[in-house]
Protein backbone atom coordinates (compact mmCIF):
# COMPACT_ATOMS: atom_id res chain seq x y z
CA UNK A 534 0.00 0.00 0.00
CA UNK A 535 1.17 3.49 -0.78
CA UNK A 536 2.35 6.29 1.48
CA UNK A 537 0.05 9.24 0.85
CA UNK A 538 0.10 12.74 2.30
CA UNK A 539 -2.58 15.32 2.93
CA UNK A 540 -1.44 18.90 3.52
CA UNK A 541 -4.05 20.74 5.60
CA UNK A 542 -5.86 19.30 8.61
CA UNK A 543 -9.15 21.17 8.38
CA UNK A 544 -12.49 19.49 7.74
CA UNK A 545 -11.80 18.42 4.17
CA UNK A 546 -8.20 17.30 4.69
CA UNK A 547 -9.31 15.18 7.67
CA UNK A 548 -12.20 13.55 5.77
CA UNK A 549 -9.95 12.74 2.80
CA UNK A 550 -7.28 11.28 5.11
CA UNK A 551 -9.95 8.97 6.49
CA UNK A 552 -11.03 7.86 2.99
CA UNK A 553 -7.45 7.00 1.97
CA UNK A 554 -6.77 5.22 5.26
CA UNK A 555 -9.91 3.12 4.87
CA UNK A 556 -8.45 1.92 1.59
CA UNK A 557 -5.48 0.59 3.56
CA UNK A 558 -2.92 3.27 2.67
CA UNK A 559 -0.38 4.72 5.10
CA UNK A 560 -1.60 8.30 5.41
CA UNK A 561 0.22 11.32 6.78
CA UNK A 562 -1.92 14.32 7.65
CA UNK A 563 0.03 17.56 8.02
CA UNK A 564 -1.13 20.55 10.04
CA UNK A 565 0.83 23.78 10.16
CA UNK A 566 -0.28 24.10 13.75
CA UNK A 567 1.97 22.05 16.05
CA UNK A 568 -0.44 22.01 18.98
CA UNK A 569 -3.38 20.98 16.80
CA UNK A 570 -1.30 18.19 15.18
CA UNK A 571 -0.24 16.87 18.57
CA UNK A 572 -3.81 16.95 19.93
CA UNK A 573 -5.13 15.07 16.91
CA UNK A 574 -2.33 12.49 17.05
CA UNK A 575 -3.03 11.86 20.75
CA UNK A 576 -6.83 11.94 20.79
CA UNK A 577 -7.36 10.54 17.23
CA UNK A 578 -10.02 13.24 16.76
CA UNK A 579 -10.23 16.61 15.06
CA UNK A 580 -12.66 18.26 17.45
CA UNK A 581 -11.93 21.68 16.03
CA UNK A 582 -13.04 20.96 12.46
CA UNK A 583 -14.76 17.58 12.12
CA UNK A 584 -15.73 16.18 15.48
CA UNK A 585 -17.62 13.08 14.27
CA UNK A 586 -14.49 11.56 12.76
CA UNK A 587 -12.08 9.16 14.48
CA UNK A 588 -8.80 8.78 12.62
CA UNK A 589 -7.99 5.16 11.72
CA UNK A 590 -4.67 3.82 13.09
CA UNK A 591 -2.92 4.16 9.75
CA UNK A 592 -3.24 7.96 9.80
CA UNK A 593 -0.19 9.70 11.27
CA UNK A 594 -0.64 13.36 12.11
CA UNK A 595 2.37 15.64 12.13
CA UNK A 596 3.40 19.28 11.95
CA UNK A 597 6.77 18.32 10.44
CA UNK A 598 6.62 19.07 6.73
CA UNK A 599 9.79 17.14 5.86
CA UNK A 600 8.36 13.96 7.40
CA UNK A 601 5.06 14.51 5.62
CA UNK A 602 6.49 15.07 2.18
CA UNK A 603 9.80 13.20 1.82
CA UNK A 604 8.60 9.67 0.99
CA UNK A 605 5.08 10.39 -0.19
CA UNK A 606 3.77 8.82 -3.41
CA UNK A 607 1.04 11.44 -3.49
CA UNK A 608 0.81 14.94 -2.01
CA UNK A 609 -2.68 16.39 -1.78
CA UNK A 610 -2.95 20.13 -1.00
CA UNK A 611 -6.12 20.76 1.05
CA UNK A 612 -5.35 24.16 2.54
CA UNK A 613 -7.36 27.33 1.86
CA UNK A 614 -6.60 28.81 -1.57
CA UNK A 615 -4.81 31.79 -0.07
CA UNK A 616 -2.26 29.42 1.55
CA UNK A 617 -1.56 27.22 -1.51
CA UNK A 618 1.42 29.18 -2.89
CA UNK A 619 3.06 29.51 0.51
CA UNK A 620 2.70 25.80 1.32
CA UNK A 621 4.03 24.87 -2.14
CA UNK A 622 7.09 27.02 -1.48
CA UNK A 623 7.54 25.36 1.91
CA UNK A 624 7.56 21.80 0.55
CA UNK A 625 9.97 22.47 -2.32
CA UNK A 626 13.17 21.67 -0.38
CA UNK A 627 11.87 18.21 0.58
CA UNK A 628 10.78 16.98 -2.84
CA UNK A 629 12.78 14.34 -4.72
CA UNK A 630 14.37 14.97 -8.10
CA UNK A 631 11.71 15.03 -10.86
CA UNK A 632 13.84 12.73 -13.01
CA UNK A 633 13.51 9.86 -10.54
CA UNK A 634 10.59 7.45 -10.37
CA UNK A 635 9.95 8.66 -6.84
CA UNK A 636 8.40 11.96 -7.87
CA UNK A 637 4.97 12.07 -6.18
CA UNK A 638 1.63 12.82 -7.76
CA UNK A 639 0.87 16.44 -6.92
CA UNK A 640 -2.82 17.06 -6.46
CA UNK A 641 -5.18 19.44 -4.72
CA UNK A 642 -8.73 19.36 -3.40
CA UNK A 643 -9.21 23.07 -2.67
CA UNK A 644 -11.58 25.47 -4.40
CA UNK A 645 -10.72 29.02 -5.34
CA UNK A 646 -8.79 31.45 -7.51
CA UNK A 647 -5.63 33.23 -6.41
CA UNK A 648 -6.25 36.87 -5.58
CA UNK A 649 -4.85 39.41 -8.08
CA UNK A 650 -3.27 36.83 -10.43
CA UNK A 651 -6.64 35.04 -10.92
CA UNK A 652 -4.67 31.81 -11.37
CA UNK A 653 -6.35 28.48 -10.80
CA UNK A 654 -4.80 26.41 -8.02
CA UNK A 655 -3.20 23.93 -10.44
CA UNK A 656 -1.55 26.87 -12.18
CA UNK A 657 -0.11 28.13 -8.88
CA UNK A 658 1.24 24.65 -8.08
CA UNK A 659 2.66 24.24 -11.59
CA UNK A 660 4.39 27.61 -11.28
CA UNK A 661 5.81 27.06 -7.81
CA UNK A 662 6.89 23.42 -8.26
CA UNK A 663 8.07 23.86 -11.88
CA UNK A 664 5.78 21.07 -13.03
CA UNK A 665 5.87 19.95 -16.65
CA UNK A 666 3.43 18.11 -18.92
CA UNK A 667 5.03 14.90 -17.71
CA UNK A 668 3.92 15.60 -14.14
CA UNK A 669 0.62 17.48 -14.34
CA UNK A 670 -1.49 18.33 -11.31
CA UNK A 671 -4.59 16.27 -10.47
CA UNK A 672 -7.64 18.09 -9.10
CA UNK A 673 -10.23 16.38 -6.91
CA UNK A 674 -13.49 18.31 -6.93
CA UNK A 675 -17.23 17.77 -6.79
CA UNK A 676 -20.23 17.71 -4.46
CA UNK A 677 -18.72 16.57 -1.18
CA UNK A 678 -19.45 18.01 2.24
CA UNK A 679 -16.71 16.81 4.58
CA UNK A 680 -19.29 16.03 7.29
CA UNK A 681 -21.16 13.62 5.03
CA UNK A 682 -17.97 11.93 3.80
CA UNK A 683 -16.93 11.46 7.45
CA UNK A 684 -20.36 9.87 8.09
CA UNK A 685 -19.85 7.46 5.15
CA UNK A 686 -22.71 8.95 3.25
CA UNK A 687 -22.56 8.23 -0.48
CA UNK A 688 -20.43 10.70 -2.47
CA UNK A 689 -19.44 10.97 -6.15
CA UNK A 690 -16.58 13.23 -7.17
CA UNK A 691 -14.21 13.99 -10.08
CA UNK A 692 -10.43 13.55 -10.41
CA UNK A 693 -9.23 15.71 -13.31
CA UNK A 694 -5.84 15.88 -14.92
CA UNK A 695 -4.26 16.37 -18.33
CA UNK A 696 -2.76 12.95 -17.65
CA UNK A 697 -5.45 10.28 -17.60
CA UNK A 698 -2.94 7.94 -16.00
CA UNK A 699 -2.41 10.31 -13.06
CA UNK A 700 -6.18 10.85 -12.69
CA UNK A 701 -6.69 7.08 -12.69
CA UNK A 702 -4.09 6.62 -9.97
CA UNK A 703 -5.93 9.14 -7.83
CA UNK A 704 -9.21 7.37 -8.62
CA UNK A 705 -7.60 4.10 -7.50
CA UNK A 706 -6.27 5.58 -4.23
CA UNK A 707 -9.52 7.25 -3.19
CA UNK A 708 -12.32 5.06 -4.48
CA UNK A 709 -14.31 3.19 -1.80
CA UNK A 710 -17.80 1.71 -1.64
CA UNK A 711 -19.19 5.04 -0.51
CA UNK A 712 -16.73 7.42 -2.23
CA UNK A 713 -16.99 7.05 -5.99
CA UNK A 714 -14.42 8.84 -8.17
CA UNK A 715 -14.83 9.62 -11.88
CA UNK A 716 -11.91 10.76 -14.06
CA UNK A 717 -12.02 13.83 -16.27
CA UNK A 718 -9.49 15.54 -18.60
CA UNK A 719 -10.88 19.09 -18.30
CA UNK A 720 -8.83 20.60 -15.48
CA UNK A 721 -9.85 24.16 -16.39
CA UNK A 722 -13.58 23.33 -16.27
CA UNK A 723 -13.34 21.30 -13.07
CA UNK A 724 -11.34 23.96 -11.22
CA UNK A 725 -13.41 26.87 -12.53
CA UNK A 726 -16.71 25.21 -11.61
CA UNK A 727 -15.42 24.34 -8.12
CA UNK A 728 -14.18 27.87 -7.47
CA UNK A 729 -17.11 29.85 -8.88
CA UNK A 730 -19.94 27.81 -7.37
CA UNK A 731 -18.95 29.24 -3.99
CA UNK A 732 -19.98 32.71 -5.20
CA UNK A 733 -23.46 31.43 -6.05
CA UNK A 734 -23.66 29.49 -2.76
CA UNK A 735 -22.91 32.71 -0.91
CA UNK A 736 -25.67 34.37 -2.96
CA UNK A 737 -28.13 31.56 -2.18
CA UNK A 738 -27.45 32.06 1.53
CA UNK A 739 -27.95 35.81 1.17
CA UNK A 740 -31.31 35.19 -0.55
CA UNK A 741 -32.46 32.81 2.19
CA UNK A 742 -31.27 35.13 4.96
CA UNK A 743 -33.10 38.04 3.34
CA UNK A 744 -36.32 35.99 3.27
CA UNK A 745 -36.67 34.97 -0.38
CA UNK A 746 -38.08 31.54 -1.25
CA UNK A 747 -37.51 28.55 -3.49
CA UNK A 748 -38.36 30.28 -6.77
CA UNK A 749 -35.65 32.83 -6.12
CA UNK A 750 -33.19 30.08 -5.15
CA UNK A 751 -33.86 28.12 -8.35
CA UNK A 752 -33.51 31.27 -10.45
CA UNK A 753 -30.21 32.13 -8.78
CA UNK A 754 -28.74 28.64 -9.13
CA UNK A 755 -29.80 28.27 -12.78
CA UNK A 756 -28.71 31.72 -13.91
CA UNK A 757 -25.63 31.33 -11.71
CA UNK A 758 -24.69 28.21 -13.63
CA UNK A 759 -25.12 30.14 -16.89
CA UNK A 760 -22.61 32.76 -15.79
CA UNK A 761 -20.17 30.24 -14.31
CA UNK A 762 -20.23 28.49 -17.69
CA UNK A 763 -19.79 31.78 -19.55
CA UNK A 764 -16.64 32.66 -17.61
CA UNK A 765 -15.41 29.06 -17.72
CA UNK A 766 -15.71 28.90 -21.50
CA UNK A 767 -13.93 32.23 -21.79
CA UNK A 768 -10.91 30.77 -19.98
CA UNK A 769 -10.89 27.56 -22.03
CA UNK A 770 -13.19 25.09 -20.25
CA UNK A 771 -15.30 22.48 -22.01
CA UNK A 772 -18.95 23.65 -21.61
CA UNK A 773 -20.09 20.09 -20.87
CA UNK A 774 -17.98 19.97 -17.72
CA UNK A 775 -20.42 22.41 -16.10
CA UNK A 776 -23.17 19.78 -16.54
CA UNK A 777 -21.12 17.32 -14.46
CA UNK A 778 -20.28 16.65 -10.82
CA UNK A 779 -17.80 19.51 -10.48
CA UNK A 780 -20.25 21.93 -12.14
CA UNK A 781 -23.97 21.66 -11.53
CA UNK A 782 -23.38 18.87 -8.97
CA UNK A 783 -21.22 20.98 -6.70
CA UNK A 784 -23.43 24.01 -7.25
CA UNK A 785 -26.49 22.09 -6.05
CA UNK A 786 -24.76 20.66 -2.98
CA UNK A 787 -23.35 24.00 -1.91
CA UNK A 788 -26.16 26.38 -2.80
CA UNK A 789 -28.93 24.29 -1.22
CA UNK A 790 -27.36 23.02 1.98
CA UNK A 791 -26.84 24.46 5.41
CA UNK A 792 -23.71 22.25 5.67
CA UNK A 793 -22.10 24.76 3.32
CA UNK A 794 -19.98 27.40 5.02
CA UNK A 795 -20.52 29.66 2.02
CA UNK A 796 -24.29 29.30 2.23
CA UNK A 797 -24.20 29.91 6.00
CA UNK A 798 -21.98 33.00 5.60
CA UNK A 799 -24.43 34.33 3.00
CA UNK A 800 -27.35 33.61 5.30
CA UNK A 801 -25.71 35.65 8.07
CA UNK A 802 -25.15 38.53 5.63
CA UNK A 803 -28.79 38.33 4.53
CA UNK A 804 -29.80 38.50 8.20
CA UNK A 805 -27.80 41.71 8.56
CA UNK A 806 -24.60 40.49 10.22
CA UNK A 807 -21.63 42.87 9.75
CA UNK A 808 -19.84 41.57 6.66
CA UNK A 809 -16.33 41.90 8.05
CA UNK A 810 -17.16 39.57 10.96
CA UNK A 811 -18.89 36.77 9.03
CA UNK A 812 -15.80 34.80 8.01
CA UNK A 813 -14.21 35.01 11.45
CA UNK A 814 -17.45 33.94 13.13
CA UNK A 815 -17.55 30.84 10.94
CA UNK A 816 -14.15 29.71 12.29
CA UNK A 817 -13.58 27.88 8.99
CA UNK A 818 -12.62 28.99 5.53
CA UNK A 819 -15.35 30.69 3.45
CA UNK A 820 -13.73 30.62 0.02
CA UNK A 821 -16.66 32.39 -1.67
CA UNK A 822 -15.81 35.76 -0.12
CA UNK A 823 -12.37 36.00 -1.78
CA UNK A 824 -13.55 34.18 -4.92
CA UNK A 825 -16.32 36.74 -5.42
CA UNK A 826 -13.68 39.48 -5.55
CA UNK A 827 -11.43 37.49 -7.92
CA UNK A 828 -14.39 36.29 -10.06
CA UNK A 829 -15.77 39.82 -10.40
CA UNK A 830 -12.37 41.26 -11.32
CA UNK A 831 -11.55 38.57 -13.86
CA UNK A 832 -15.00 38.92 -15.46
CA UNK A 833 -14.40 42.66 -15.83
CA UNK A 834 -10.98 42.00 -17.33
CA UNK A 835 -12.31 39.49 -19.88
CA UNK A 836 -15.55 41.43 -20.56
CA UNK A 837 -17.70 38.47 -19.51
CA UNK A 838 -21.19 39.42 -18.35
CA UNK A 839 -21.73 38.16 -14.78
CA UNK A 840 -24.62 40.13 -13.27
CA UNK A 841 -25.17 37.81 -10.28
CA UNK A 842 -21.48 37.80 -9.37
CA UNK A 843 -21.46 41.59 -9.73
CA UNK A 844 -24.49 41.88 -7.43
CA UNK A 845 -22.88 39.66 -4.77
CA UNK A 846 -19.62 41.59 -5.13
CA UNK A 847 -21.49 44.84 -4.51
CA UNK A 848 -23.24 43.38 -1.45
CA UNK A 849 -20.07 42.04 0.18
CA UNK A 850 -18.13 45.22 -0.56
CA UNK A 851 -21.03 47.12 1.03
CA UNK A 852 -21.87 49.15 -2.09
CA UNK A 853 -25.46 47.95 -1.97
CA UNK A 854 -27.92 45.97 0.13
CA UNK A 855 -29.21 42.49 -0.76
CA UNK A 856 -32.71 43.89 -1.41
CA UNK A 857 -31.43 46.65 -3.70
CA UNK A 858 -29.13 44.19 -5.52
CA UNK A 859 -32.04 41.80 -6.18
CA UNK A 860 -34.24 44.63 -7.45
CA UNK A 861 -31.47 45.75 -9.76
CA UNK A 862 -31.04 42.21 -11.11
CA UNK A 863 -34.78 41.88 -11.76
CA UNK A 864 -34.96 45.25 -13.54
CA UNK A 865 -32.21 44.53 -16.03
CA UNK A 866 -32.99 44.76 -19.76
CA UNK A 867 -35.21 42.02 -21.18
CA UNK A 868 -33.19 39.01 -22.37
CA UNK A 869 -33.56 35.70 -24.16
CA UNK A 870 -32.53 32.63 -22.23
CA UNK A 871 -29.24 31.69 -23.86
CA UNK A 872 -28.60 27.97 -24.07
CA UNK A 873 -25.25 26.46 -23.33
CA UNK A 874 -24.82 25.37 -26.93
CA UNK A 875 -25.19 29.00 -28.00
CA UNK A 876 -22.60 30.27 -25.57
CA UNK A 877 -19.69 29.85 -27.90
CA UNK A 878 -21.28 32.13 -30.48
CA UNK A 879 -22.12 34.65 -27.76
CA UNK A 880 -18.51 34.59 -26.69
CA UNK A 881 -16.91 34.87 -30.11
CA UNK A 882 -17.09 38.69 -30.15
CA UNK A 883 -15.71 38.72 -26.60
CA UNK A 884 -12.82 36.51 -27.70
CA UNK A 885 -12.11 39.06 -30.43
CA UNK A 886 -12.22 41.85 -27.85
CA UNK A 887 -9.62 40.04 -25.78
CA UNK A 888 -7.25 39.91 -28.73
CA UNK A 889 -7.37 43.69 -29.27
Ligand SMILES: NC(=O)C1=CN([C@@H]2O[C@H](COP(=O)(O)OP(=O)(O)OC[C@H]3O[C@@H](n4cnc5c(N)ncnc54)[C@H](OP(=O)(O)O)[C@@H]3O)[C@@H](O)[C@H]2O)C=CC1
Nearest residue numbers: 542543544545546565566611612616643644678679817818
Ligand atom coordinates in the same frame (compact mmCIF):
# COMPACT_ATOMS: atom_id res chain seq x y z
N1 LIG B 1 -15.07 21.23 3.97
C1 LIG B 1 -15.56 20.72 2.87
O1 LIG B 1 -16.62 20.06 2.90
C2 LIG B 1 -14.85 20.90 1.57
C3 LIG B 1 -13.84 21.82 1.41
N2 LIG B 1 -13.22 21.97 0.20
C4 LIG B 1 -12.14 22.93 0.01
O2 LIG B 1 -10.98 22.48 0.72
C5 LIG B 1 -10.18 23.61 1.11
C6 LIG B 1 -9.90 23.51 2.60
O3 LIG B 1 -11.15 23.59 3.23
P1 LIG B 1 -11.51 23.00 4.66
O4 LIG B 1 -10.66 21.88 5.03
O5 LIG B 1 -12.96 22.81 4.65
O6 LIG B 1 -11.15 24.28 5.55
P2 LIG B 1 -11.17 24.41 7.14
O7 LIG B 1 -11.48 25.82 7.44
O8 LIG B 1 -12.00 23.35 7.72
O9 LIG B 1 -9.64 24.12 7.54
C7 LIG B 1 -8.59 24.85 6.98
C8 LIG B 1 -7.29 24.19 7.37
O10 LIG B 1 -6.22 24.85 6.71
C9 LIG B 1 -5.26 25.24 7.69
N3 LIG B 1 -4.56 26.42 7.26
C10 LIG B 1 -4.99 27.71 7.26
N4 LIG B 1 -4.01 28.52 6.79
C11 LIG B 1 -2.95 27.74 6.53
C12 LIG B 1 -1.63 27.99 6.08
N5 LIG B 1 -1.21 29.23 5.78
N6 LIG B 1 -0.79 26.96 5.93
C13 LIG B 1 -1.19 25.71 6.22
N7 LIG B 1 -2.41 25.39 6.68
C14 LIG B 1 -3.29 26.41 6.82
C15 LIG B 1 -6.07 25.44 8.95
O11 LIG B 1 -5.22 25.37 10.09
P3 LIG B 1 -5.44 26.29 11.40
O12 LIG B 1 -6.89 26.49 11.59
O13 LIG B 1 -4.79 25.48 12.49
O14 LIG B 1 -4.73 27.57 11.11
C16 LIG B 1 -7.02 24.27 8.87
O15 LIG B 1 -6.40 23.10 9.30
C17 LIG B 1 -11.00 24.86 0.73
O16 LIG B 1 -10.51 25.37 -0.49
C18 LIG B 1 -12.42 24.33 0.55
O17 LIG B 1 -13.17 25.07 -0.38
C19 LIG B 1 -13.56 21.20 -0.88
C20 LIG B 1 -14.55 20.25 -0.76
C21 LIG B 1 -15.27 20.04 0.46
Ligand SMILES: O=C(CO)COP(=O)(O)O
Nearest residue numbers: 675676677678793794795
Ligand atom coordinates in the same frame (compact mmCIF):
# COMPACT_ATOMS: atom_id res chain seq x y z
O1 LIG C 1 -17.18 22.52 -1.58
C1 LIG C 1 -17.93 22.06 -0.76
C2 LIG C 1 -18.81 20.92 -1.04
O2 LIG C 1 -18.53 20.32 -2.28
C3 LIG C 1 -17.99 22.65 0.60
O3 LIG C 1 -18.57 23.89 0.50
P1 LIG C 1 -18.41 24.97 1.68
O4 LIG C 1 -16.95 25.42 1.64
O5 LIG C 1 -19.35 26.05 1.32
O6 LIG C 1 -18.74 24.29 2.96
